[in-house]
Amino acid sequence: MDIVRKGDFMMKETVSRDCDLFRWEIKKLWSQPMILTFLLLCVASQIVLAARDRYLEPDGDYAVYVAWIAREGGQRMGKEFTETVLKSRNRREEMSEQRQGQTAECRPAEGEDLYRERLLGETAGTEDIFEDYCCGQLAGELLRQFRITGWPARMMERKYQRQQAAVDLLAKRKDSLDVSSAGMTQPVMDALFGTQCRTFITEAMVLAVLMALSVSGNERTARTQLTVYATRTGRKIQYAKAAAGLVSALAAYGILVVSSLGFFALVWYPAPAWNASISSQFHYMSLAGAKLPFITWKPFTTGEYLLAVVTLGAVVVTLFYVLAFCVGLWVKSAWTGFVFLFLLVAVNFQVIMMAGDSFRWTLYLCAQWTPAGLWWLENQWFTDMLINGAVPWQECAVAALWTVLCGLMLAVSFYHMKKEDVC
């Protein structure tokens, strides 16, 4: 009994010590003024970008108008929706006739008449684009235009065969008839996913890398590694550091997500339409000047798609953090580690570019299966990814593969660290 009690006591002491170490490492990391300053700069840049997209976009108010109409008439285009648009004009005219002294609120705004006409023009008589949509035709066109042959061509054909099922489901649900923000859908989606999401994922990624290099190397920087490694915890302190750095990186990511999306929702209120299908016919992907429907492997609303992107973004941040932490354990200098990672990413993109230019599609597709490739294709996540994707749900497959690889790399790095000669 005494031995069991002593074992319990020692385990509690170990856990308590580890929690303390974890807490102190977080405190050490966040006590660097530049970390907070950098985070604040990132938040400020997100706010500036959101404001720029909203207020410098000439038709930003049209998106807001469409959202107000969609609140009354629903998202689905058709007879009912058109009637709602027409009724909104008649109601205003009635109101202005009924009241003797017209106030500014009753008088139909000049711009609204133009918006109404535009909305009617964009939504009247629209058809479901997925009803006769043939994925095989698109596949054939892509393979011909980009001269894709061999193994990549077979993979893409199989991918588009599987996409047909997703398209049929979208056709059954008539998702392409969701109005979303009508003609302003693409600019709003570009502002949300192309600018805001891409920027906060990139900023969090960079911060995660720097945090990882900082925590893994701060004992070396402060020249305290001999002292620290001689303690009871010893080299196991790196476990607490890894955990503390990861939690800090994800916390920074959370702050960026909340501040960016919060401000975005504020300036675009009440647009975008979170309940509208992400595969509305007004939302598309561009390739070589052609507009192609935005088809996801499973139907998403805009809100659900955003959640999925934010979740996968957290995985990307984690992958980069772990990679940087591993590099930090192996190299003696944070500067060397950063330059090494920067070069890896640069060379990755170089390979993608050169492979694409020379039509070497096997190499091109393989080069997309990296964390950098995953990050770069953020605006095509959960879709077929056009010529960048070889398999369905490729982004999830890449994330899963690299999670396993990073786990292995981390285990090897920890093992290396235990054997390393600190002198």
Place this chain on the structure above:
Amino acid sequence: MLREEMKKIWRPGMIAVLVLLGFVYYTMFLEFHIRYFPNGPQNAGLFTVAAELVKESGNRMTGEVRQRLEQKLPELYAEADAYVADFAFTKQYGLATYEAYTKFYQNAMEGVAESQAADQNAMYADAMRLNAYLTSEATENIEGRIRGTESYLRRYDVVAGEEKERKIFTGNSETNGIQDLKYLLKEDGKPSQEYLHAAQTFYGEDEAWRNILPAQVPETTSDYLGSLLVWQCLSIGILLSPLLVWDRMSRMRALQWSSRAGRGIFTVQLKAALLSALLMNLLNLALFVGLFFSRGMSVFFPCRMFSFMDTPFCWPNWTYGTWCLALVLLGLLASMGVAAAVFFLSRYSSHYIGMLLKLIPVVVVAAVFCPKLLGYAFYFNNPLYALVPLPYVEVVAAAAIFLTGAVLCAGAVRKQKQLELLEV
């Protein structure tokens, strides 16, 4: 000591990293402007015709030059007729001349827009194939050359002809709005400073509009130099930032201050950093600007910045060569200011992570700002000028960056003498 500090900056590993990154940056952001210039057969045709005009007739389009250009058209048509007659399926459609081809092409475009029938699609495909042939290297882009010649004659006639008073000052579909002076009028219809300057400088007695310079030349040049400036700032940042941080982390300061050089070491390091930045800039400029002008644009060096060939209006009317030199100097001024700022920031960084957290925002700001600084610099549609409508605002901006860096470094040098060793 200066040499020793330079050796610390120009380490072999650092040079290798910069060479590799430079190669990647070039292929990703700069090569496009060189490999695909002129961009497309139409632009290639406009460029070729303009370059030939300059070589044969100088850099002004007078009535005589216009006549000589017009006399070339029948030769070009005859050349095109031969290519059309020679092509595989033209007999099937009864095409023997260039004129017949243009009608065939137009019919094919209109036909496929109206109907997707198999025969229309086939005709459209054949028209595209013939067009591709006539714009290929095999025919020396005869289609582009003909269209370029016709376009320049048309534009010249619009500007020089009797309709000049009406069209240049009131609007002209031919000029696509870029050279319409009416858009420079204020809301109340009164002439703005830009209107007065353009009307006097380009459409005055000198007839400066007669100058020959295709619009794509200044556009591509300023885009390329803007992208190059981003690389200059990035490479300087990577090169200079570790210097002071490494000294601080190695606790070299006490050793350095107790040497004969004393606190003056900081000034030596500053000189070494600025000299290295200048050297880096010169290497980048020599390599990348040299590559850029290997595409034949140097033929336009004696031509003026503004031309009836659809260039935007500009404040100075220097030669293209002088304008390029001005852009390079602007870039040098801005990048040296960035170098000084990076050196200053590294002085207050106790470790590499802190330095990187300062360097990354500087590089991001440079990446956003530099293309705006040099994009169509000194022209009315420069993005900075759109924000601050001050003539030569680009010079003010570059000088401001340079002065900011200089003041920061001067302050740091002065403070160095008053610092406690323990504070370093």
